[in-house]
Every structure is written in structure tokens, then in C-alpha cells.
Amino acid sequence: MAFTREFIKGLGIEGDNLEKIMTEYGKSHTESAELQKKVEDLTSQNETLTGQIKERDGQLKTLSKSVGDNEELKTQIKSLQDSNKQTATEYQAKLAEQSKNFKIDSALRDAKARNPKAVKALLDLEKVSVDGDNLVGFKDQLEAVKKDNDYMFESGKPNESAKQGVKVVTGGNPGGNGGSEPSIVQRIAQRMTGGE
Structure with a gap:
């Protein structure tokens, strides 16, 4: 039953006493609402945890079934290990290819290629390999490309332009330093x- 201002006035209580009663009722009503919220939060947490426990129980059942057939589990593990090795090998190959391309691009810049991408297209990159910091099979190809296509490289002599x-x-004074x-x-x- 909710206590309303009119109900309490009907009992003959008015003035300060009415206000004190309404204030206390408001406090108890607020505390009750806070407690209800806490109960709802705890209920929600309980449901979440119960769901997680059921999920873990299902995973354990699946795992226990797999362990029952030990050979099947070993096969799955071996398959995963092989897959991981293949992924690692592919990753190392990609890194090596990126390193090779970086070294080739750097060497073409050092050789003053005007358009490194165009010069690279004239090289047989399958015959180029990396040995430490050195490119094997690159220098001879680069010299041949330079000989046949010298216009693709900047010469040591400055051109007319x-x-x-x-x-x-x-x-004005863009430097701001008085011309020094x-x-x-x-x-x-x-x-x-x-x-x-």
C-alpha cells in the first residue's frame, strides 16, 4: 500500500509532521528501489555465469569425447602442428621476399635508375638471391640493362636542364634572418x- 499525502492528511496529520513523514517515506522508497536494482543486477550476473558454466561443461564433454579416442586426438594435434609449420614457412618466405625486394630497390636507387620499377621489369628476379646483405646474380644483370638502356639511368655528368x-x-624576408x-x-x- 502506498502512502500518499492525501491519505496521511486524512489521518489528521498536517504541517511539519506531514512533511517529515513524507520525507522518511521517500527515503525508504528510494532505498527499496536501490535494493531492487541490486537484486536485478545480481540476478543478471548469476544468469550470465550460469550460461558460461554450461558452455564450459559442453566444451569439456566435447574434449572428453575426443580424449576417448586417443588416436583421433593425436591426429588432430598433428594436423594443427603441420598447419602451423606451413604458416610459419610461408611467413618466412614472405619476409625473405620483402627483404629481397627492398635490397633490389635500394640497389636500383644507388645505381641512379630514373624509374626503378621499369628497370626492375627488365631484370630476371628469379635468378637473384640474397646472401646476407649481398644480392647474388644482380650486379651482372644490372650492368647488362645499363649497357642496353643507359637512358634509364642518371649519368654522372649533369645534363643541360x-x-x-x-x-x-x-x-620579402622568407628566411627571417636578415639575409645571413x-x-x-x-x-x-x-x-x-x-x-x-
């Missing part, structure tokens, strides 16, 4: 023309 350089027009050091634009221009 490099001699002309880059014209840089600056205004070259500005960022001037340093980039120096690098492009080989001045640094």
Missing part, C-alpha cells in the same frame, strides 16, 4: 642543382 637550375624569385643564411627556398634550389 640540370645546368640551367631552378630560378627562384623571392620577395639562405632561405628554405634557396636551400631547396641548391640541392636540386647539386650545389649542396
